[in-house]
Amino acid sequence: MLHHAEPLFVDPYAGCLIDPTVQMDLKKYSHHYCLATKFIDDKLLHTVNNIDGLKQILGVGAKIPRNCMFLHVPLESSNIQQNLQAKGFNGNQPSIWAIQGLSIMTxxxxxxxxxxxxxxxxxxxxxxxxxxxxxxETEIGRKSSTEKWIEKLFMTNCFRVDVISYDEVASSLGKELARGDYKNILFVAEQLRFSDDQMETWRREFQRIEEEGDEEGFEEL
Structure with missing residues (x-):
């Protein structure tokens, strides 16, 4: 999920219509969503630049680095895996998955x-x-256990996850977090298991080795 570095347009008169104190607040404070977007973009770019070969980015966005293949994830599809493979996705190649702004109700x-x-x-x-x-919060009933709940949920699906503090992201950018509640959790997770494509590749290789071994043994007899 990458966005254009430059704005779509610049209105030179918009600032004249905003109260000066509000302008100062905008420069000093950053909203959670803006910080999350900046963090995700930076993480994607850093990861892409440190992976050799073709990179597959799964998510929603606009600007994609060179040597990358961007694929929109059609969650409403009846067969997401088949849909992605038809677009060229390969589970034996590195991929990066990003999610933001998606309505997840259950x-x-x-x-x-x-x-x-x-x-x-x-x-x-x-x-x-x-x-x-x-x-x-709905599942566990209290905020204090949210991080542990997320860690357990992700680990159940073979992911090691880190919950990222919005305050720390703001501090790293020299900003202060805007006041007010925010109802999202920022995270980074690493896949610990092998993909289905990897497992299938190794299954075929193991089968090939076994068959070659059987043929060699038969020839010796």
Whole structure:
């Protein structure tokens, strides 16, 4: 999920219509969503620049670095894996999965997304973005255990996850976090299992080795 570095247009008169104190606040404070978008973009770019060969980016966005293949994830599709493979996705190649702004209303929907990514993403690939905090709070009933709940949920689907602090992101950018509640959780997860494509590749290779061994043994007899 990458965005254009430059704005679509610049209105030189817009600032004249804003109260000076508000202008100062905009320069000093950053909204959670803006910080999350900046964090996700930077993480994607850093990861892409440190992966050799073709990179597959799964998510929603506009500007894609060179040597990358961007694929929109059609979550409404009846067969997401088949749909992605038809577009050229390869589970034996590195991929990066990003999610932001997606309406996830139930735990079942979140678990389905985790299952899909876990099945398709190659071992060691990243899955990052934002999830609705309300979903976690609804399931566990209190905010204090949200992080542990997320860690357990992701680990159940073979992901090691880190919950990212919006305050720390703001501080790293020399900003202060805007006041007010925000109902999302920023995260970065790493795939720990092998993708279905990797498992199938190794299954075929193991079968080939076994067949060659049987043929050699038969020839010796």
């Amino acid at each position: 735990l079942a929907s979140l678990e389905e997304i985790l299952f899909i990514v876990s099945s398709l993403a190659m071992n060691g690939c990243l899955f990052l973005g934002e999830l609705p905090a309300l979903l976690a």
